[in-house]
Amino acid sequence: MRESHYWLLFQIAAVILFVFLGMHLVMMHLDDILHFFGVDMGDATSWSSVMQRAGSSSWLAIYIIFLALALYHGFYGLRVILIELPLPHFAIRTINWAIPLIGVAVFAYGIYIPINAYL
Amino acid sequence: MKVSVRKRNTMENYLGIKGWVWAGWYRLERYLYTLQRLSGLGILFYLAMHLIVNGFRLAGAEGWEGVMSLFRSPGFKVGEYLVIAAAIFHGLNGIRLILQELGFLLARPKPPVYPYRDSLRRRRPIVLAMGALVIVFLLVVLIDFVI
Amino acid sequence: MFKKGRRDWTPKKLVFRVQRYEPTGNEKPHLEEFTVPFTKGMTVLDGLIYIKEEIDNTLAFRTSCRMGICGSCGMLINNFPHLACHTPVEELRKDMLEIKALPNFAIVKDLISDLTPLFEKHKSVQPYILRSDSQEVEEPSGEFSQSPQELEDYEQFAYCIKCGICMAGCPTVATDRLFLGPQPLAQAYRYLADSRDEGGKERLLAVDTAHGVWLCHLAGACSEACPKGVDPALAIQLLRRKVILKTIRLRKEKQPSPLVKPPTEQKPKLPVPEFTAKHSSKRG
Numbered sequence: 149m150r151e152s153h154y155w156l157l158f159q160i161a162a163v164i165l166f167v168f169l170g171m172h173l174v175m176m177h178l179d180d181i182l183h184f185f186g187v188d189m190g191d192a193t194s195w196s197s198v199m200q201r202a203g204s205s206s207w208l209a210i211y212i213i214f215l216a217l218a219l220y221h222g223f224y225g226l227r228v229i230l231i232e233l234p235l236p237h238f239a240i241r242t243i244n245w246a247i248p249l250i251g252v253a254v255f256a257y258g259i260y261i262p263i264n265a266y267l
Numbered sequence: 268m269k270v271s272v273r274k275r276n277t278m279e280n281y282l283g284i285k286g287w288v289w290a291g292w293y294r295l296e297r298y299l300y301t302l303q304r305l306s307g308l309g310i311l312f313y314l315a316m317h318l319i320v321n322g323f324r325l326a327g328a329e330g331w332e333g334v335m336s337l338f339r340s341p342g343f344k345v346g347e348y349l350v351i352a353a354a355i356f357h358g359l360n361g362i363r364l365i366l367q368e369l370g371f372l373l374a375r376p377k378p379p380v381y382p383y384r385d386s387l388r389r390r391r392p393i394v395l396a397m398g399a400l401v402i403v404f405l406l407v408v409l410i411d412f413v414i
Numbered sequence: 415m416f417k418k419g420r421r422d423w424t425p426k427k428l429v430f431r432v433q434r435y436e437p438t439g440n441e442k443p444h445l446e447e448f449t450v451p452f453t454k455g456m457t458v459l460d461g462l463i464y465i466k467e468e469i470d471n472t473l474a475f476r477t478s479c480r481m482g483i484c485g486s487c488g489m490l491i492n493n494f495p496h497l498a499c500h501t502p503v504e505e506l507r508k509d510m511l512e513i514k515a516l517p518n519f520a521i522v523k524d525l526i527s528d529l530t531p532l533f534e535k536h537k538s539v540q541p542y543i544l545r546s547d548s549q550e551v552e553e554p555s556g557e558f559s560q561s562p563q564e565l566e567d568y569e570q571f572a573y574c575i576k577c578g579i580c581m582a583g584c585p586t587v588a589t590d591r592l593f594l595g596p597q598p599l600a601q602a603y604r605y606l607a608d609s610r611d612e613g614g615k616e617r618l619l620a621v622d623t624a625h626g627v628w629l630c631h632l633a634g635a636c637s638e639a640c641p642k643g644v645d646p647a648l649a650i651q652l653l654r655r656k657v658i659l660k661t662i663r664l665r666k667e668k669q670p671s672p673l674v675k676p677p678t679e680q681k682p683k684l685p686v687p688e689f690t691a692k693h694s695s696k697r698g
Contacts, residue, residue, distance in 0.1 A: 261324055293633075300633040
């Protein structure tokens with residue numbers, strides 16, 4: 149895969165995240181705005197609300213995709229910042245494989261929790 | 268006659284990371300780039316913390332409510348607002364960047380006539396519109412936090 | 415040059431704080447002050463030439479055309495990159511001018527920067543017309559036709575004078591030695607957009623690398639600083655669009671400009687008498 153493919157995926161993830169994150173922020177933090185639009189979710193961060201979403205397969209799918217896109221976007225951005233630094237070649241090569249590895253590890257940890265709660 | 272050729276002894280003059288933040292009296296768009304980087308790193312750091320906090324779900328209802336009550340304290344609320352502010356700026360500026368980086372909201376090339384105005388400056392209203400949207404959203408979120 | 419309605423400005427005492435660096439010594443670059451007499455309409459270059467001629471002839475700087483076309487005198491003047499010959503002192507409206515070598519290049523001596531990395535990166539994008547019939551480019555038998563609209567697609571970017579000022583402003587060039595930089599990327603687009611060029615594939619591959627076009631983040635400092643209005647930032651974003659269109663296989667392959675042979679028909683000659691004096695073979 150050439151660099152253009154990685155960058156394109158980065159931008160597609162950005163656009164999807166813009167929508168997902170917007171919804172996530174409004175749901176989690178902005179109850180009054182939801183009330184304004186006539187939606188009453190209660191406290192979305194309470195245990196009962198969290199467990200209600202944990203049992204839903206559609207929420208599970210959404211969270212897994214959301215996390216994958218967020219981690220790809222975030223770690224690609226971090227990688228771009230790091231490879232711009234005046235580091236020696238071996239350091240750049242290390243960054244290029246370490247970042248995807250760390251990203252996959254964080255993703256695995258991140259999806260373990262909702263899958264655990266779902267099962 | 269022997270002519271000795273002296274090896275050039277130059278001195279590095281790169282601005283380095285300081286050049287990301289400040290390189291001279293440039294205009295707004297250069298500093299929006301700096302802010303986009305900083306907000307992105309801030310959000311990534313928050314994401315890491317967020318995933319760790321979510322791990323408290325495995326501690327059951329008590330563990331979860333314990334962590335959540337900590338996050339309802341004023342200090343954490345300020346931090347939460349800053350993260351949301353960073354996300355709003357990063358997202359809206361990011362959408363502008365996606366469109367402009369593919370050449371969509373930039374002007375067509377035209378032969379330069381003095382005084383020169385480059386395409387980013389000619390499309391400054393788009394940056395201002397984005398800035399206005401950011402401010403509106405920040406105010407709306409602030410009102411929600413305060414009420 | 416001057417904004418309309420601005421009052422004339424005269425400094426009380428014009429001082430040039432010029433960066434000095436001696437490559438053979440152990441000193442770091444330092445600033446030296448010189449008092450320069452002010453004359454109306456003088457440029458920063460005029461001041462530097464005065465210093466060299468009247469005060470300190472060891473001051474080293476590049477200059478050639480003194481009219482903003484050769485690109486030799488790029489320097490950092492009051493923390494912004496300018497061409498010294500293109501910058502009137504009155505425009506800066508400061509009694510003290512701080513003049514340093516262009517950043518993001520190594521300093522050779524005093525105000526002279528080592529532009530070799532710029533030229534090497536520029537060469538790497540093959541900044542010349544590439545045709546499948548390269549024989550025609552080397553030994554032309556006609557011209558390649560190009561409409562005014564096709565010319566306008568790239569004309570702005572052809573005004574580049576390779577002064578390196580855009581590289582001095584770019585935040586990515588500040589840290590990344592491998593990044594191609596605004597000038598090579600803009601020139602890659604200049605040739606890509608030229609309807610006479612057939613080297614699209616090579617150029618797109620040259621810029622589609624980890625340190626290629628993707629490390630431009632639209633800070634826009636290059637276009638802001640460019641003394642010729644080339645707008646390299648615009649060229650880079652249009653280049654990015656071309657690369658992405660090729661990646662998602664939506665890029666339309668245009669036919670390159672056709673060759674137009676010169677007209678073979680001779681125009682009818684006007685009935686003008688032959689003026690050449692003819693010498694007769696016999697003299698008498």
